[in-house]
Amino acid sequence: MQMIALKEYGVPEHQIFSDKMSGASQKRPGLRAAIRAAQGSDVEFIVWKLDRLGRTVRGIIDTMQGFQDCQLHLVSLTERFDMASPMGNAMFHIMAAMAQMERDLIRERTRAGLKAARERGDAHGRPQAMTPERAGQAELMVLAGAGAGQILPVLQAMDGPKIGRSRVYQWVREYRVELALALETETGNA
Numbered sequence: 307m308q309m310i311a312l313k314e315y316g317v318p319e320h321q322i323f324s325d326k327m328s329g330a331s332q333k334r335p336g337l338r339a340a341i342r343a344a345q346g347s348d349v350e351f352i353v354w355k356l357d358r359l360g361r362t363v364r365g366i367i368d369t370m371q372g373f374q375d376c377q378l379h380l381v382s383l384t385e386r387f388d389m390a391s392p393m394g395n396a397m398f399h400i401m402a403a404m405a406q407m408e409r410d411l412i413r414e415r416t417r418a419g420l421k422a423a424r425e426r427g428d429a430h431g432r433p434q435a436m437t438p439e440r441a442g443q444a445e446l447m448v449l450a451g452a453g454a455g456q457i458l459p460v461l462q463a464m465d466g467p468k469i470g471r472s473r474v475y476q477w478v479r480e481y482r483v484e485l486a487l488a489l490e491t492e493t494g495n496a
Contacts (some may be wrong), residue, residue, distance in 0.1 A: 308355075308358075312354060315381075321343060344376075350379050353380070355382060355383070356401045357405035363405075366402040366405060382401075432467075435473050440469065441477070443460060443461065445481065448482065454478040458475075
């Protein structure tokens with residue numbers, strides 16, 4: 307929806323930048339790349355909605371200060387305000403406060419939902435990829451001398467949630483450390 311709105315406004319596809327991370331983070335590579343690409347005098351910086359710049363009042367205001375320093379003119383397709391006027395500036399601050407309130411409400415609802423799930427005894431969060439069955443199989447394979455690259459396809463073929471390469475390599479590394487510590491303890495006690 308956001309991409310369509312930007313294209314309909316006339317933004318070329320190669321000048322559309324995005325991030326797949328929280329808007330609360332100001333260290334977003336897509337936002338930084340967009341700001342670098344828009345450097346120049348009298349350039350419009352188009353966003354679908356003001357909260358795409360950040361989710362905290364401080365973050366949005368800092369970003370806007372950077373826009374003013376670089377002489378970028380912000381256009382928000384959803385809120386439609388002009389930062390050059392006193393009314394537009396006031397609307398900007400109101401919308402920044404609303405973006406932070408929205409983020410705070412999402413955080414509050416999420417915490418309440420997690421608390422209710424814990425109280426009911428429901429599982430929450432991502433399912434553990436390294437199930438007890440997979441851990442048992444991986445343990446046998448490590449003890450037989452197999453490496454993580456050999457273990458990965460065997461665990462991926464087993465029933466359970468999707469398991470990725472990094473998780474298997476991490477588990478093998480941690481298991482080998484535990485094994486080494488256990489051997490040191492045994493030889494130290496012997």
